[in-house]
Amino acid sequence: MQLVVARIGRAHGIxxxxxVEVRTDEPELRLGPGAVLATDPASVGPLTIETGRVHSGRLLLRFEGVRDRNGAEALRNTLLIAEVDPDEVPEDPDEYYDHQLMDLDVVTKDGTEVGRITEISHLPSQDLFVVERSDGSEVYIPFVEEIVVEIDLEEQRAVIDPPPGLIDDRAEVDSSDTEAATEADA
Incomplete structure (x- = not known):
């Protein structure tokens, strides 16, 4: 199975x-010297990591055959893809690979069906589940423990406890009730 483990950013130096924008919780395992990675677009790779180091909190990589800034710039926005055993699971029981979460049914704590996970969006501050509802619309669920309270891989579902307004218009109803009460008090 193939997993996207990083995205190449801008060139650094000459x-x-x-x-590299790391997209794995195990960079030392996936992005070490000697690792051979497939790429998207495929025409760029495969790429073999020659060296890696952290500079000012960012991972810097050099690939075999890339010796100058122009070669490095040509790789910009390329996705790095590692081949992973499909039975492999992360060491931490609260971590998941994207393929484990794809197509999970999403339900609220009270059992209300929300939809199905169709994509996981990796943002700088947090990951988001892109959930397709039965009517074809999408809702975005932050993948944080305060909202996603349970992942049950055996039952193929994610249980959420959404705040008002995340998946429906309860926030609008609540705020209009508050406004009506305020006007009545005046």
Whole structure:
């Protein structure tokens, strides 16, 4: 099974290094020297990591055959893809690979069906579940423990406790009730 483990950013310096947006919780395992990674677009790779280092909190990589800034810039926005055993699971029981979460049914704590996870969006501050509802619309659920209270891989479902307004218009109803009460008090 293939997993996206990083996205190549801008060139760093003049010797072929690139910044990397890490998309794995195990960079030391997936992005170490000697690792051979497939790419998207496929025409760019495969790429073999020659060196890696952290500079100012960012991972910098150099690939075999890339020796200058122009070569590094040509790799910008390329996705790095690692081949992973489909039975492999993360060490931490509260971590999941994207393929484990895809197509899970999403329900609220009271059992109300919300939809099905169709995509996981990796943002700088948090990950989001993109959930397709039965009517074809999408809702975005932050993948944080305050909202996603349970992942049950055996039952193929994610249980959420959404705040008002996240998946419906309860926030609008609540605020209009508050406004009506305020006007009545006046």
């Amino acid at each position: 010797k072929g290094e690139v910044t």
